[in-house]
Amino acid sequence: MATETHGEAEAGLVFHPMDQFQVTSLFGADKVEWFTITNVTLWMGLTVLAIVFLMVFGARGRALIPTRSQSIAELAYGFIYKMVEDVTGKDGVVFFPYIMTLFMFIVVANFLGLLPMAFTTTSHIAVTAVMAMAVFLAVTILGFVKNGFGFLSVFWISSAPLILRPILALIEVISYFVRPVSHSIRLAGNMMAGHAVIKVFAAFAPLVLISTGIGLVVTPLSILAITAIYALEVLVAFIQAYVFAILTCVYLRDALHPHH
């Protein structure tokens, strides 16, 4: 949630719930070029640092009886490893590092975004769309490389009655191409909506300073609402990362085993 850049000293309530998502350059450049160091750079860098801290320094000891940070690293490893193995099968395990990369990036970025004043990189469609497109392209190419044109049988549902199959094939093709869209918007939308709602409630919170009568009711209520939504957002931060990772696994399984 970025600092308010609006200098207007308004007397009323200030609603700028979307300001927290603005990409701004950090060192005073007026224009955001592709290489400009922005708040995106800062928070992605912090994400990398947090991952290094947890997965490299935390698991440094390699102790037989793990320390707390080692336990968390091993839990994350075991969680994703088992998911990849269960969903894609034994031959999908070679893709474990890629899925782990996506999951760790998303989950850590989501949690960092929950810090006050933080910028949530995963709330931007540009970020999630790149990841979703990468998954989509990788899975499609992999499917054709592994199965040749047999990969197209993923659209031909052989368990359905013959008459229905062409119709189902059409639906399957459409849903296949919608995958990256839903995959990316689900994550960005969830992150953006939660943070924006918190910001809206935060705008209501100082009402007691403006009008004491109504503020006595609204201010405690909005603070309570912020707390409740924050708790929900903590849940969402993890669940969305999990959903993104497991959907990637499901798509990967389709590429490896296109025959239903």
Add this chain to the structure above:
Amino acid sequence: MANQTEDVGQAAVETAKVGMPQLDFSTFSNQIFWLVVTLFVIYFILSRIALPRIGEALADRAGTISNDLAEAEELKQRALEAEKAYEKALADARAEAQSINVAMRAEIQAQLDVELAKADAQISARTAEAAVALAKIRSTAMVSVKDVAKATAKEIVAVMGGKADAKTVTSAVNLRMKG
């Protein structure tokens, strides 16, 4: 790419102040560039350093646990064997005690029988001896009785005034004794 979107970007920045910053395309190249950099860095850190290390730690632990379990199983087996051996020893000892008991009893019985037989023989020998002595005593007593009877008979005859004929007295006594 930046030059291309420059003008559009400037306009979008204006609208983004009120709209969604997510749809401000002027910042897309920046975000995508840094995202790609970030993902590559995370991938290299994870695949080169973190994941092999954690995987190794997990495998070590799984190995240690399965080794410990196998060892525990072996120890349990050994304890069971020891218990079996102990029970076997106990049963053997009991059987041996039983057989010793039986043998001892038989031996004592045999000894007892021998002693009893010996005692019986002794008793019967003594009885026979006593019977012989008794018979001798009886026969000597008979002789004495005859003598006493003869003498008494002579005396009685003499007292009655008769002359005791020795030969007659003797034959009378003998006759009476036989009867």
